[in-house]
Amino acid sequence: MLSQLIKKLPPLLQPCAKLNLEKCSASLENLDHSVDRFDDDLIRVLSGSDYVADQLSRNPRLLDDLLSGADLYTDYPASEYRRRLEQSLAQVDSEELLHSVLRKFRQREMVRIIWRDLTRTTDMRGTTADLSALADACIDQALAWLYSNHCAKWGTPYSVPSEDRPAQPQKLVVLGMGKLGANELNLSSDIDLIFAYPEKGMTQGGRGLANQDFFSRLGQKLIQALDSITADGFVFRTDMRLRPYGASGPLVCSFPAMEEYYQNQGRDWERYAMIKARVVGGDQQAGAELLEMLRPFVYRKYIDFSAFDSLRSMKEMINKEVRRKGLHGNVKLGSGGIREVEFVAQAFQLIRGGRDPRLQQRELLNILPLLPETVGIPEQAATELVDAYTFLRNAEHAIQAVADRQTQELPTDPVGQARIAYSMGFDSWDSFIAELDRQRDRVTGHFADVIAPTEAAPAATDQTSDWLQLWNSELDDTEGEAFFARHGLDDPQQAWKAFSHLKSSRSVQVMQAVGYERLQAVLPKLMDEVAATENSAETLERVFLLIQAVIRRSSYLVLLAENPGAMKQLVRLCSASAWFSETLAKQPVLLDELIDQRSLYSPPSKEALQSDLRQQLLRIPEEDEEQLMDTLRYFKSAHALIVAASDITGVLPLMKVSDYLTWLAEVILEVVLEIAWRQLSEKHGVPLKAPGVPCDPDFIIVGYGKMGGIELSYGSDLDLVFVHDADASLYTQGNKPIANSVFFTRLGQKIIHILNTFTTGGHLYEVDMRLRPSGNSGLLVSSLKAFSEYQEKEAWTWEHQALVRARVITGSESLRQRFEAVRADILMQPREHGALAEEVVKMREKMREHLGTSEKEAGELFNLKQDRGGIVDIEFIVQFSALAYSHQYPELIEFTDNIRILDAMEHTGVMSADDAETLREAYKKYRSVGHRQVLQNRTGPVSASELEDCRDAVIRIWNSQLKL
Known part of the structure; x- marks a missing residue:
């Protein structure tokens, strides 16, 4: 019978279904069941899930256990997981056994949940509710066992007594965040947790520990119980990075510390995360008080339209990751994916939730139907978003059911594709993809309507069509140069050379049709912008350097074509800086940074940098060092580019x-x-x-x-x-x-x-x-x-x-x-000034000899850093003064930067006010010239006459200060 059912499967699926059936043959021997649909369901599940086959192979009695208890075809009541696990843990007397029982319990229930999902015995909401209830039970029951164990060892934690209240026993509160908090856990999700406890104090009846230490140890043990991999696998991958201060913060916080953090330092993305916070373990009553305490941080009393900008920024960050990592086949993060549906709902929750308590709910499918009435979006839009979200989450579950892997990526191999299509009820991959695209297009449209309106493109001009005509014509050098001269390029010969070089390049010649169309779409607008610059030919060379770099990744051409503001900034900055254009050519992904002009010319504070980096690292598995390193590199390059944009345009002075x-x-x-x-x-x-x-x-x-x-x-x-x-x-x-x-x-x-x-x-x-x-x-x-x-x-x-x-x-x-x-x-050690000066001068002369301009070129060139009267002379004057006089004036070593040390030298009388000001201005001027050289990719010395006054003044002060 089963072999006949396998033959009815799509041909690509038959081998893997047969292999999985052989794996669990021991589970089927002497199986006593009376469910009419069982055989059909078994083949459907084995076609869709290697994980289920592996579990049935390892535990041949598992399937009979599930069938005999009617668990495969019975809905569990809300408390069933907790009841069953509590019974299983009743005789546990060691952490090792605790770990084993938890993992075996999870394996049994995951087989049940996947079976019910793939056979559509339950719907998507039933699957996510079951998974969330399973996680709740594992967290709470493991915590209860560990808490008793810790109390026996360390004593019970109590609050500090006061005049009007005796000491109160304390328990841990575990907040579930993200999908766990919203009862929307997926088949292979990690769980985001935050640990908190009510008040500081000490344990009583044991060795005596501060509550902070007690709950930190308890939290670490809970994470180990859930997350560590043993011979029986793991329970849930556990992520603690949503806690205050992220990975660098304490594992556990008291309620007052939590409240203070969110009031004073909470970021917009943390508001977004807190929407879904729910007490999933520990002291439920205390947890409810904590969430009420934090409610004003999440939901503003006024209508908060700033949430649009915050969510738009978060979505743009995700878009950058999608483009950078090629996540277009990701049903969660890709365009029109699960994340965009979530953002639509949560945008309105953040904006209006403070005024409309109906929106203060965690589960997305409870929020979407309320939007027509509460915020006025069309009924059809809400219905389409519900349908799309359900479809996408079912696709996500089908992907994860295969191997219990935490992924939302669509498979690229034919067998994997056939498997997902079949699990989703389609007869082919093409028909599944057609429906997936239809659903994602709907989501993208509604998301754009709510959060991400696109920029309007400027109207076409006669000159625009001229550029296309030039691109499609075959002109000789004389004709090409004449064309650029007529269109106002400052060096027609240089411009024509750059243009014809790009057009004849191998990469353009082998472009596919879609890429070539995208290039032609962006080229006229780009040429209009370039022609308007003062150094247009030089700018054209720099911009084409970037075009050459992205020619095979034409999505970047679309980014420029659809964001005229970004294109304008690109041309402006390339015109001003060769360094900028070469940096972009090496890392085209940084083009994303040009889209938001507000951030492009507003470098963040150090605190904002810390928050931004923490947020970017938040979703990266801690063990994935390569991804961590790539994220750090992108973060550095992106922010260096933002600073450079502000530097080039004069928004920021040198010191800033x-x-x-x-x-x-x-x-x-x-x-x-x-x-x-x-x-x-x-x-x-x-x-x-x-x-x-x-x-x-x-x-x-x-x-x-x-x-x-x-x-x-x-x-x-x-x-x-x-x-x-x-x-x-x-x-x-x-x-x-x-x-x-x-x-x-x-x-x-x-x-x-x-x-x-x-x-x-x-x-x-x-x-x-x-x-x-x-x-x-x-x-x-x-x-x-x-x-x-x-x-x-x-x-x-x-x-x-x-x-x-x-x-x-x-x-x-x-x-x-x-x-x-x-x-x-x-x-601050006292030093003999003469001997000190002699050593400093001797070292300085040695440096000049090896690093400065040669005697032959000394009259023509000036090395900003190493030549006499240059940067290092100023630095040595400052360092000599700090060493010579700090035993008298400790303020000389309070700071480490030259400008503030020069300020201290002036205030203490170590140097005259005029000389200190002269050195400050010379130092800033030298560094400014050096900066400009870097941005223009110029190295080496400048003309000897360029900074002659500064040099003479520094030499004079050097001779005076070191008594030469």
Whole structure:
């Protein structure tokens, strides 16, 4: 009978159905069932799910158990999962057994849920409700067992008593976010959780722990119970990065800390996330109080139209990821996908939810039908969105049912395609795709109506048609140059050469028809913009460099054609900067940044950078290092481009440009340290600062040079030094312990690896470690004690000069304070001025000899940095003064940037006000010229006469200050 049913399947599916039937043959022996439809359903499920076949193969009694209890064809009441799991856990007496029972329970119920979904015994909402209830039960029951276990070991946590209230027992509250919070979990979803507890206090009746420590340990154990992979698999992949401060924040927060965070620091995307927050485990009553406490953050009392911009920005970020990673076949993130339906509903929830309590619901399919009445969208639009969402979620489940993998990507192989089409009830892949496209087109249209109106294209001109005529004509050089002359190009010969080079290029000649049409659509508008610039021929060369780079990825041509504002900005910025055009040519994905002109010319604050990066990293699996590295590289390039746009157009002065580029590096270093620390500590455990005292992490990254002096430019490398403050003789706490010294060395190596490694997105920063104690021959990571001893006994004067510009970038706050104390002790040592000046001058002359302009060219050229009277002379004057006088005037070493040290020199009388102002202005002028050179991709010296007045003034002050 079963073999006959297999023959009725589409030919491509028959082999995999037969293989899966053979896998679970033991499950079918002596099977006693009386369900008429069972055989048909069995073949449908085995055709659609290798996961079910694998589970039935591993546990031959599972199918009989499900059938004998009628579970496959019976709806569970809401509390059934909790009841069943509670019974299974009643005799559990160890964490190991807890893990095993949870995983086997999940396997049984997942087989049931997939069976019911693929056979349409239940609908999509039934599937998501079952999955969410299963997750709720696993979280809550595991937490209950672990809480009792922890209380027995550490005591029961209590609040601090007050005059009017005795101490109250405390329990953990687990908030489910995202799809779990909305009871919309999918077949292979991870679960987003936030842990909180009501009040600070101490445990009673045990060893005595602060509540924060108790609940942190409890939370870690709960994550292990759900997320860790054992011989029985896992329960749910668990993601904690939606908590306050993300991965860098505490695992558990008290209610007051939660409220303070969201009131003072909560971002728009966190409002969006909090819409779906629900108590899924622990103290339900306390959890309800917490959500009520946070409600004003989510739902404004007024009609909040700013939500449109926030959601539009979030969607544009997703669109960038879709374009960058090629996610067009993703039913969740691709155009017209699940995420766009969610955004339509949640836009109105954020806008009007504070005024209309009906919109304060979590489940999307409860919200969409309310929109015609509450916000006035057409009934047909709401109906179409409901239908599309249901179809897309069913497709998502069909994709994930195959192997219990967390993916929303449509398969590209014929068998996989046939499998999804069959599971979705279609007789072919083409008919399924036709319906999928129809549904996604509807979603895209409604999304655009609500959130993303497109820019209007400018009207065509006579000149526009001229450009197309030129492109389609065969002109010789004389005719081509004459054409460009008539159209106002400043160098017709150069322009014609660039134009004909693109037209005759191999990449254009082999373009497919669709790409060629897109090129012709964008070319006339692009040429109009280029012709209007002052340096039009040069601009044309730069813009065509980019066109050449994207010619095989013509979606970027569509981006320019459909966003006239972005095209205008592209031409404007390429006209002003060769660096800008070459950067875009190397990374065309950065074209996305040109779309939003508001952000293009408004570089974010450091806090906004931190929030943006945290948000981008939020959905990346922590173990996927390659994707983490690519995201960091894109983030750096995109924000450097934004700063450059503001720099080129004069929106930002030089000093602010350096500030932003330095903040960008700081934010990236913070995250890189977190990633490296997490990866190593997960493998080896946390190093111990002292016996029984874990590090916090007692590690810092110190920036020297331009990084320390807050003076980074485009393409600057990072001069870094790594310092730790743990006992080198101790070992890490973990399954694979290693010596602290080895741990911190590997930590440094991992940080450098993440920063230096080239990927498709380039590299983050070149890292220079030569300023560490003993330079390249020294240890990669020094203890604070070794660093201090080296600086005290062995360091050269030039190393103390470098220390003037050293500052802690990220890491342990307590170690930062100790490092700053060591730095101050070294720099404030009294020094004999004559001997110090002699050493500084000797080092400076040696540098000029090796790095400055040769004697032959000295009269014609000027090296901004190394020649006499240049940047390094100013820096050496500042460093000499800090070393010579800081024992009298500690304010000379308070800051690490040259401008503020010069301010301190003026205020203390170390230098006259006139001389200090002269050096400040010369320093800024030199750096400004250097900046302009970078943006025009020019290297090397400038004309000797260009900055002669500045040079003479600096030389005069050098001779005066160092008494030469």
